Structures are given as C-alpha cells and as structure tokens.
Amino acid sequence: MMLSRASKYAILSTLYLAEHASENRKISVKVIAESIDVPSPFLAKLFQQLVKGKIISSTKGPNGGFYLTKKNQKKNVLDIIENIDGLNRINECFLGLSECDGTNPCPVHFIVEPFKNSILGKFRDKNIMEFSQEIVSKGRKLTIKDISTEINS
Amino acid sequence: MMLSRASKYAILSTLYLAEHASENRKISVKVIAESIDVPSPFLAKLFQQLVKGKIISSTKGPNGGFYLTKKNQKKNVLDIIENIDGLNRINECFLGLSECDGTNPCPVHFIVEPFKNSILGKFRDKNIMEFSQEIVSKGRKLTIKDISTEINS
DNA sequence: ATATATTAAGACCTTTTTATCTTTTATATA
DNA sequence: TATATAAAAGATAAAAAGGTCTTAATATAT
Numbered sequence: 001m002m003l004s005r006a007s008k009y010a011i012l013s014t015l016y017l018a019e020h021a022s023e024n025r026k027i028s029v030k031v032i033a034e035s036i037d038v039p040s041p042f043l044a045k046l047f048q049q050l051v052k053g054k055i056i057s058s059t060k061g062p063n064g065g066f067y068l069t070k071k072n073q074k075k076n077v078l079d080i081i082e083n084i085d086g087l088n089r090i091n092e093c094f095l096g097l098s099e100c101d102g103t104n105p106c107p108v109h110f111i112v113e114p115f116k117n118s119i120l121g122k123f124r125d126k127n128i129m130e131f132s133q134e135i136v137s138k139g140r141k142l143t144i145k146d147i148s149t150e151i152n153s
Numbered sequence: 154m155m156l157s158r159a160s161k162y163a164i165l166s167t168l169y170l171a172e173h174a175s176e177n178r179k180i181s182v183k184v185i186a187e188s189i190d191v192p193s194p195f196l197a198k199l200f201q202q203l204v205k206g207k208i209i210s211s212t213k214g215p216n217g218g219f220y221l222t223k224k225n226q227k228k229n230v231l232d233i234i235e236n237i238d239g240l241n242r243i244n245e246c247f248l249g250l251s252e253c254d255g256t257n258p259c260p261v262h263f264i265v266e267p268f269k270n271s272i273l274g275k276f277r278d279k280n281i282m283e284f285s286q287e288i289v290s291k292g293r294k295l296t297i298k299d300i301s302t303e304i305n306s
Numbered sequence: 307a308t309a310t311a312t313t314a315a316g317a318c319c320t321t322t323t324t325a326t327c328t329t330t331t332a333t334a335t336a
Numbered sequence: 337t338a339t340a341t342a343a344a345a346g347a348t349a350a351a352a353a354g355g356t357c358t359t360a361a362t363a364t365a366t
Contacts, residue, residue, distance in 0.1 A: 002155030005354070008249035028312065042355050048314060061363030062311045094272075096161035096297050106295065107288055108272055115268035119247075119261055135260055142259065144249050158324070181342065194326050201344060213343045214333030311364080319356070326349070336339080 001094050001112060007084045009038045010046045012142050014056060014080055017068050018132035026058075026065030037145040046084065053083040068128065077123040077131060090120075154247050154265060160237045162191045163199045165295050167209060167233055170221050171285035179211075179218030190298040199237065206236040221281065230276040230284060243273075 003011075013032050021027045029047060033040030047066055050056045055075050058066045081090060093100035093109075100106045126134070135142065156164075166185050174180045182200060186193030200219055203209045208228050211219045234243060246253035246262075253259045279287065288295065 003247070003249075005249065011248060026312095030312095039355060041357070044313075045315095045355085051313085058313060059363065060311080060313045060361075062309095062365060064312045064363065066313085094156070095164060095295070096156075096158065097295060098297050104294065107284065107293070108275055111268070111271050111275060115264070118264050122261055122264060131260065140260070141257065142248070142250060144251050179342090183342090192325055195324065197343075198325085198345095204343085211343060212333070213331070213341080214335095215339095215341045216334065217332085217342045219343085307366100309364105309366085312362085314361070315359085317356100317358080320354080322351100322353075324349100324351070326347100328347080329345085331344070332342085334339105334341085336337100 001090060001092060001116065003081060003090070004085050006042075006046055007081050008144075009043055010050060010080050010084045011077055012036050012144065013038065013043055013047070014050065014068075014077075014128060015132050015135065015142060017056060017066055018073065018128050019136055021065070021067040023067055023069065026063065026067045028065040032066070036143050050080065050083060053079075055079055055083055073129040074127045076125075076127050078120065081123065091116075154243060154245060154269065156234065156243070157238050159195075159199055160234050161297075162189075162196055163203060163233050163237045164230055165189050165297065166191065166196055166200070167203065167221075167230075167281060168285050168288065168295060170209060170219055171226065171281050172289055174218070174220040176220055176222065179216065179220045181218040185219070189296050203233065203236060206232075208232055208236055226282040227280045229278075229280050231273065234276065244269075 013036060016032050016036055017027065029040050029044045032038070033043045047056060047058070051058050051066075054072070056066050056072055057069050058064070081087075093106050094112045095106045095108065097104075097106045100109055102109075106112075166189060169185050169189055170180065182193050182197045185191070186196045200209060200211070204211050204219075207225070209219050209225055210222050211217070234240075246259055247265045248259045248261065250257075250259045253262055255262075259265075
C-alpha cells in the first residue's frame with residue numbers, strides 16, 4: 001500500500017509537464033529535475049519508461065524535450081503508477097498478509113480498504129490534465145525540495 | 154506512509170506471542186518463524202531489537218524463548234512500528250512532498266490524513282493483548298503464508 | 307551538410323533492506 | 337557440574353531500490 005520513490009518522482013514530474021509543457025514548449029529532464037528537486041539521471045530513466053508506456057512524449061535534439069500530447073493528457077495518475085511500480089505493490093495488504101480480503105481480513109483491513117478505494121478513485125477519475133488543473137487552480141506547489149536542507153547549504 | 158517488511162514481521166510475530174506464549178510457555182524463534190512463515194534468522198534479529206526496546210522479553214537456554222510480561226502486554230502496535238521503522242516513515246507524505254500539511258497539502262492530503270489518523274488510532278488505542286484478543290475472538294488467522302506457492306512446492 | 311542539443315540505451319555503482327551464518331553467552335535440568 | 341538448548345551478537349551475503357555515467361541515436365536549427 002505505498003508508492004516507490006520512483007513512482008512519486010514520475011507523478012510529480014508528469015504533473016509538472018501537464019502544467020508547463022506543450023507540443024511547442026518541450027521541457028528537458030534537466031529543467032524538470034531542478035524545478036522539483038529530483039536526481040536528473042534517475043528521472044531520465046523514469047521518463048524513458050513513461051515514453052515507452054505512451055504516458056508522456058519526447059523529441060530529441062535542439063528545442064526537444066518532454067511534453068504531453070492530447071492523448072497523453074487523457075492518461076491518469078494510476079497509469080503512471082501502474083507503469084512504474086505495477087499494480088501489485090499498491091494492492092498489497094497493509095500488514096503483509098498473503099490472503100487478506102473481506103472474508104479473511106487483517107486487523108486493519110476495514111480501515112485500509114475504504115482508503116485504498118478512495119485514493120485509487122482519485123487517481124483514476126480525473127485525467128492528468130484535469131488533475132493538474134485542479135492543483136493549479138488551488139495554487140498548490142508540488143516539490144520535494146526540503147527547505148530545512150537549503151538552510152544548511 | 155507504509156511499513157517495512159521488518160515491521161510487518163515484527164507485528165505479526167509479537168501478536169503471535171500475545172496469543173500463544175506466556176511466562177511459563179516461552180516460544181522459540183524457530184517455531185514462530187515456521188508458524189507465520191517468516192525467515193527465522195531475520196526474525197531473530199528483529200526480536201533481539203524488540204527485547205532491547207522492552208516490547209517483548211526473552212530467556213536463553215532450555216525451555217527458553219520469547220514471551221510477553223505483563224508490562225510488555227501494555228505496549229501497543231505503534232510501539233513496535235516505532236521500534237523497528239521509527240515514526241518518520243509512517244508520517245511521510247504519500248506523494249513524497251517535503252512540506253505537506255493542512256496549509257500546503259498535496260493532492261491527496263485530505264484523503265490520506267484521516268486514514269493516517271484512523272490507523273494510528275487503531276495501533277495506539279488498544280494494547281498488544283487487547284489487540285490480540287480482538288483478533289482471536291474474531292477467529293482471524295494472521296499469516297503471510299501464500300497458499301498458491303504451497304501448491305507449487 | 308554540419309553542429310548541437312537533447313533523448314535513448316545500457317552498463318555500472320551505491321545504499322538500503324532483507325536475509326544468513328557463525329560464534330558466544332546464559333540457563334535449565336539431568 | 338556437564339550438557340543441551342536457546343537467545344545475543346556480530347560478521348557477512350544477497351537482493352532490491354535508488355542513482356550515475358558513458359556512449360549512441362536522432363531531430364532541429366543554422
């Protein structure tokens with residue numbers, strides 16, 4: 001019931017593309033990596049995979065970079081998670097039981113299950129673009145930059 | 154917002170002790186490891202740490218093993234998690250944002266937060282013994298044994 | 307055409323987590 | 337008191353996750 005760091009990076013970066021990139025304003029890994037403070041070679045790998053999965057698009061060369069086509073914009077956050085982590089990970093029992101369901105539930109099953117449905121709904125019901133627009137309209141900042149570490153540097 | 158495998162093992166094994174062990178019926182790592190299908194040397198390490206953390210107790214030698222004292226029984230599941238994973242891990246933002254709270258929430262903050270409170274409550278409000286009794290009274294089996302893998306072996 | 311900017315691909319490294327093995331120590335009991 | 341049994345301690349190994357680097361391919365602008 002949790003995302004890998006890779007998935008988190010992928011989600012944040014794809015949402016960044018949704019907000020800032022377009023077919024004629026492609027953005028390079030380097031720029032995104034710096035904006036949301038993610039290691040850029042690692043993000044490059046993830047983006048490669050997302051391109052293969054047809055969740056984002058890319059072109060090489062000058063003024064190249066990553067962006068979302070109309071089709072890409074219809075994908076949702078769960079597609080990103082599925083592409084990077086697979087669906088098993090997010091569906092595993094919170095306490096690690098192999099057989100955990102309504103008939104043989106773990107002690108927290110009936111707390112976890114509604115949450116899982118709710119968050120999976122959130123990740124499925126809006127497409128990337130709608131999801132992004134909601135974030136923008138509410139003025140939210142999505143960054144993993146740690147302010148306290150900046151003070152130390 | 155997730156438990157390590159180590160924490161899961163520790164929780165299940167401690168609950169096993171709560172149900173099956175007592176001061177005059179100590180149980181060895183080997184027996185527990187087999188019952189709930191956890192690697193026994195790994196569990197031995199975890200138990201060492203839980204003993205140091207005064208969450209479970211042990212005695213060496215013949216008829217030795219692990220068990221819970223009255224004091225141990227008053228500990229709760231969150232104490233186990235804290236001892237093995239620390240509390241940071243379970244408190245991290247679901248999407249990995251460094252600053253995620255009510256004022257600058259991530260897109261799923263208001264879904265995750267109630268869940269987190271609810272599950273932390275569950276892990277804190279009952280002590281180990283009460284938690285275990287609830288499981289037993291409901292006839293639940295806590296195992297990570299995978300039935301499908303047993304067919305293959 | 308050529309130079310350049312950028313992704314693609316894949317090998318490689320590091321850290322963390324999970325798991326194992328070996329030796330030492332404590333203790334019950336015969 | 338000797339012996340067997342079980343945990344404690346710590347060294348080591350394997351696997352997974354996270355991260356880096358180098359080279360190749362390719363699209364674009366000039």
